[in-house]
Amino acid sequence: MTSEALHAEPGLPAAMTIPALLVLRAEECGEQIAVRAGPVAVSYRELLVRAASMAEALHAQGVRAGDRVAALLDNRVELVDLFLGCSWLGAVVVPLNVALRGEGLRHVLVESGARRLLTEPRYAAQVEATRFAGVCWLVGSDTAPRVDSAMTDPPRDPASVTDLDLAAVLFTSGTTGLPKGVRCPHAQFLWWGGGVGRSLGLRAGDVLYNCLPLFHTNALGTLFQALVWRGTFILGERFSASGYWSAVQESGATVTYLLGAMVPMLMNRPPSPSERAHRVTRALSPATPAHLYEPFRKRFGIDLIDGFGTTETNLVLGSLPGRRRDGFIGTVMDGYEAGVVDQDRPVADGVPGELLVRSLRRGGFAAGYLGDAVPAEGAWLRTGDRVIRGPDGWFRYVDRLKDVIRRRGENISATEVESVLSRHPHVAQVAVFPVPSELAEDEVMAAIVPREAAVLDPADLLRFAEADLAYFALPRYVDLVTRLPLTETGKVRKQELRARGVGPDTWDAQRQGFRPTRTR
Template identity: 75%
Template sequence: MTIPALLVAGAEECGDRIALRAGTVAVSYRSLVHRAASMADSLHAHGVRVGDRVATMVDNRIEIIDLLLGCSWLGATAVPLNTALRGDGLKHALDRSGAQQILVEPQYVEHVDSTGFTGERWVLGSTSAPHVDTANTHKPRDPEPVNALDIAAVLFTSGTTGMPKGVLCPHAQFLWWGDGVGRSLGLDPGDVLYNCLPLFHTNAIGTLFQALVCRSTFVLGERFSASRYWSRVEESGATVIYLLGAMVAMLMNQPASRADRAHRVTRSLSPATPAHLYQPFRNRFGIELVDGFGTTETNLVLGSLPGHRRDGFIGTVMDGYEATVVDKGDAVPDGTPGELVVRSLRRGGFAEGYLGDPTPPAGFWLHTGDRVIRGSDGWFRFVDRIKDVIRRRGENISATEVESVLSRHPGVSQVAVFPVPSTLAEDEVMAAVVPREGFALQPADLLRFAEDHLAYFALPRYIDLLAVLPLTETGKVRKPELRSRGVHAGTWDAEREGYWPRRSR
């Protein structure tokens, strides 16, 4: 259950079959071993030793995969950083990581330098940076004797509610990702997996290991573009793609074209997709959306298998894990909302803790912060993030439920719902809405639409019409940014507009 052992076994079994494509570079399973060993040689020549952490600030390029696999071969740890980090956030990640070396693309050098980073800085493309010996001028080094629980990478959480936390991900965790998601998607050696999410995120790195475990081919895509997505997918020859809920909505909002079906894709891992989009997406693009639950700290704890799916449900508990639903620490009956808590029964199935925090004991329960409902048949359904529960005049309101209703209006492209302070204590409900192109959306019309689907107390008082929603690099809405902006002069206020008559019903 180590990355070097996985690479060696893949080379022996698959030889010249293509394991990876990135840009114009195609790498066979056999060549992947050479690239990992060669990068390990180069890193060692640059002073990296067993146990060292090496940071990267690089866009989706093959060099970041080379460095990740090279570090694993050498017994070091890769620390891929979010390329959107700046200022205090970037300084926090660099300081917290303990990295003494960083590989940086030229456009990010200034941002790294502004943090006062005192370690060795390698600029990608320069002669002084570690690199793969593609000319095969000498025999690369043998792998270090790493074990399943050695840390292969430190992945930082998105930090949407505070400073990012560095998650200690062992070798085995990545292999279990490959095994679990591979089984859920029904992957086989003939599959081509296309992922354009950033390689500092567990989704994209997990896709690499799904391909390697299942002997498939991983295609690393460019940054997501809704208008160019299907042409890139078609060009890649993908049979499996990876989307997030926001990306699904963006693709549905694009004009219909021949590209909608000019591809080979049959399924997509698409966590956090609203239930009402499953069937329309399947009808339009011919692709089955597959949900599941996993975080940077965990693995695919909840999921489904081919032929056993339910639109709008996360899935059931996967082999090797346990999950339950609690409220204030006590288990709740089936059908009752509560927090999802999970644990791994597998050695190395979960992360080994956080930077600066003690290693959690084996079999510890992780509180996810997600509110879910488990049915009596064992199927789990996502309700919302606990932090997204809005408390208004004695009632608990699910921001996710309100978003789901508003997003079904034909004039809505994207929506985010969040609490803002109320003059009566507790919260008021506010919605930031991106209208569909060419649609003259009126806030009052949106509320009239919502009245038939929401309790009166859940209807938004405030509505902001925006051109775009602020998103993280991984497609999550930056709700703290929306909350900090709050109510302003341009915000539509239902109370001010006198839109309250039916709320008392």
């Protein structure tokens, strides 16, 4: 593929760096609002000046190109300033999950190599408990680096960074172990903005509302979608199912972003006038169960759009406007390749296997994990995800390899069981996971959040599921709970559910004498 074809995204700078993008957009878009966070609205011209001003303030505090600066901040404009200021200076920003504390927080601070940290008073005790040996700045304090709002021109020129220089280290959520630091180069963020924007059908002037935490790829990617496509990024404070549609309406958004449990949570809310009093027509919503697409579209007037990309990669699989299939991830996007294997051997179309991906774009993927060798440009990456590729090239997500449950000699997809159980009219949310069996394999357990005011009988739920699940995939254990433990980005903490396991109030199909109507 030619370099011209790979640069087909709208108006990407030749240098493929964040400072180059800021300079280009400041020239083109001037006073158009680029970012709004709470009461603060920043034009494209001001965004460039703020980046340079923050770079100057960081430099005055001793930060130099290549240094790593951590942030433990909520969704606020100071995190945008720090990210872009570090990029302008040639430093590397390390945005951290605000839920981290204790050993988890200490681990990421040590692993990142950051010697400076910007946080806010509410998280100061968490940082102090780690005995962080570096400099800790508190937002709003006299010693913290900050933007000089009186500046009208950039106080310093951008550093001579390249597309492959690191812009950020992002830590994975660590739902099954300690978080791993992903080395993300400048070009990766620009490719994120271009590719996802193309999938969403973005146009100049689109308003993108995202209330997911800004330490996560999803929200950071939204910032760059706005910058690449000449739109406006609205940084929401946090997700609230009860207040979501009011926030979306007030933002004036035309596009929004959902993740994890957010779709079923919104579907479970009682109807309200605000849920249709908005301008949003489409939402990026990875891993949404296929049966929720049409009900969500009918109720809220929004098309849900799936795709496959991770912190380590980019939008490798996706779809384009006018070419979508509910419940499918999509096809291979330009500039990437994908394969499906079992034990490193390619599988036939229609057969589940692990997804392997690689980038044909320079800097399209991350440069591996902290502590590991930098992978060769264009190297294949194991995703740990099971997918099915159809003969027509469309991919469907199956599950994580680690979520496969082994029971009675059969492999069971937790995702498939969740999909079936979630279609029961009284189920709001569901998580399926393995627990130990007396037979040295797994038993299937489901944690269920019933719909509001619904009375859910576990035996009735299993009878409902029998039509679509093999007998061995039916859960033996069912817990009815008021909520599922979620990460800051809406993923279910299955490790916590597995550790909790079978409790005194858990419904046990075996003890209750439940018998499947089919046993083969």
